[in-house]
Amino acid sequence: MSWRVRPATGADLPALLDLARLTGGGFTNLPADADALAARLALSDASFARAEDAPDDELYILLLEQTLTGRIGGCGMVFSRIGARWPFYSYKIGVLSQTSAHLGRTFALPFLNLVTDHDGASEVGGLFLHPDLRTGGLGKLLARSRYLFVAQHRARFADTMLAELRGVLDDDGHSPFWDALGAKFFGMSFPEADAFNAVHGSQFIADLMPKHPVYTALLPDAARAVIGQPHASGRGALAMLQAEGFHYDNYVDIFDGGPTVTARTDQLRTVRESRSAGVTRLCTTGPTPQGNAFTPARLAAGRLGEFRAWIGHRAIEGEGNVALPAREALSLGLGIGDAVRHVAI
Structure with missing residues (x-):
């Protein structure tokens, strides 16, 4: 047994910051910001120390550690209840069908609707493995350890579990989806918005994002093509989530358009078996x-x-x-x- 997963502590800040600098952006739960990561570690410490079992607003950070050397090779996170401090926003993809008798044609018009449907759910996220370690099953160990932790402390988590996957970014770290939509209302680039959200939360979305549905036909082809698609580096993570029992139900991230997947907590493979x-x-x-x-x-x-x-x-x-x-x-x-x-x- 050369690797194990254990809870993070405040002393792990340098190692966690090194991992964050390798993500390439778009990892809201793992910002390359020492103060933001220190705050997350402090919340994680308090969450592990909390005696009550009912889900409140906890964050549990788990680290992959090489037992002989102490090397930190990856991290994963579990949030007990999202939407507690501020609303958890998603876009829900809907379809409006309209028919013209005179033209003899029916049009199906997909649209994006800003919702908070997942407030109160638990979330697995922050899964990142050092690029040198992405073989040999360590990614599965780290990912499934989160579900073992949930099963071990079931009362601390909600009946619904979700996961967000990073959306498609270009070689410069910009999001075609954000550039076509969010940037028009916030006056900042995707890296700027991503960094701001990682440090300050998403309340600014509620303050500035228009509440009316957005028809995807009005977006450029490049933006429409990435809606609901994971980043190339996240395809393996999506496959692991689907194998665990998560499914995609037309919810996407408001920043980069990446897919949000959900499952009943008790039906997750590791929790159930x-x-x-x-x-x-x-x-x-x-x-x-x-x-x-x-x-x-x-x-x-x-x-x-x-x-x-x-x-x-x-x-x-x-x-x-x-x-x-x-x-x-x-x-x-x-x-x-x-x-x-x-x-x-």
Whole structure:
């Protein structure tokens, strides 16, 4: 077990800032701004320390760490309840059909409607993996660890989970969607608006964005082509989200037009299939004395600030019990009687 996922702390600010500088922009949850990241880490610390279980306005930041060196290779985030401090805005794509009897033609006119339909939902986001580590399954470990954390602390999260994916940007970091729409009302470039939102939140959208629907036929071809499309680097993330149970339902990000996907929290694959079990045996070799084979699994242990997740092995020893390889268990400080959550790879 060379990598594990653990909660971030304030001491991780330099490493998190290094990751943020690699994103290339458009990552609202991971701004390359030391003060903004420090504020996020402080909120995360307070969230892990909070005793109450009902979702309020928490942010949980998880980091991928190499166990031997302490290297930070990626991050992922879970927001317990969005729309708590300010509304969570999306564009909902609708279609207006109109028919002319004289022309004998029917026109379907797609439009964008500014909505706050997802206020109160939970969100997974901020998923970023160092470019050097995008092979070998570390991205899946980091992504699915968020769902193991949700399953481990289910009462802290809403019944609906969403994820936003970064939209299409050009080589200069500009968004065709923003340039065609948002820039007309805010007088700032996409990088400027993205940076402002990352630091100050989206209230300025409510202040300045027109509330009337926008017909997409009025937008340039370049803007229409990217509506609901993820950034090239986010296609793998979208595939992982879909495999977990998320689906696209015509909601897009108000800044870059990237897709927003949603799922019922209890129907997420990892939440639905993972099980909590007690460790009843540590084995130096396999199989177990009962003949149960060790199989690869994603595992997690600990609550809140003590949470950690990893790829390892477990042998199911009956209802609610598992055996672990002794070396893996000892490296994580686990022993007989401890609880782990496990799910198949």
